[in-house]
Amino acid sequence: MSEHSDEHGHDNSLVRDHFLNPRNVGDFPDADGVGVGVGVGVGEVGAVSCGDVMRISIRVRDGRVVEARFRTFGCGTAIAASSVATELICGRALEEVRRFSNEEVSAALGGLPPAKSHCPILAEEAVRAAVEDYVRRQAVQRSTK
Numbered sequence: 001m002s003e004h005s006d007e008h009g010h011d012n013s014l015v016r017d018h019f020l021n022p023r024n025v026g027d028f029p030d031a032d033g034v035g036v037g038v039g040v041g042v043g044e045v046g047a048v049s050c051g052d053v054m055r056i057s058i059r060v061r062d063g064r065v066v067e068a069r070f071r072t073f074g075c076g077t078a079i080a081a082s083s084v085a086t087e088l089i090c091g092r093a094l095e096e097v098r099r100f101s102n103e104e105v106s107a108a109l110g111g112l113p114p115a116k117s118h119c120p121i122l123a124e125e126a127v128r129a130a131v132e133d134y135v136r137r138q139a140v141q142r143s144t145k
């Protein structure tokens, strides 16, 4: 067992790095506004099992996520999962982000022990909810034109 691995032998150095130096923390101040070709979606989800809450906001331009932010109230792995999720989805087409998976989050964090399997699921749900929110806002905007 190295100094960066847990009792199950999982290397947690990536989780520690994202927990201690989280990327893309925050919100978008204009989260309620949608501009021409620019939009924002917000997905907020909670894990029933532990009470943790994760919010991921995306900014979309020309069908692609150009920026993402998160705010997470939860365990260190949930914070790391949301941090790495915001990095992973930046630059991706919305259709691809719609299929974003928790396995990808786990892999990007070097693999997670079973006890922490719902933390990346929260990230998957938050990312997908952000996309759905964006799509919904776009539809509302179109219907009011």
Ligand code: FES
Pocket (backbone or CB within 6 Å): 047, 050, 051, 052, 074, 075, 077, 078, 116, 118, 119, 122
């Ligand atoms: S323990 Fe709740 S999301 Fe990690």
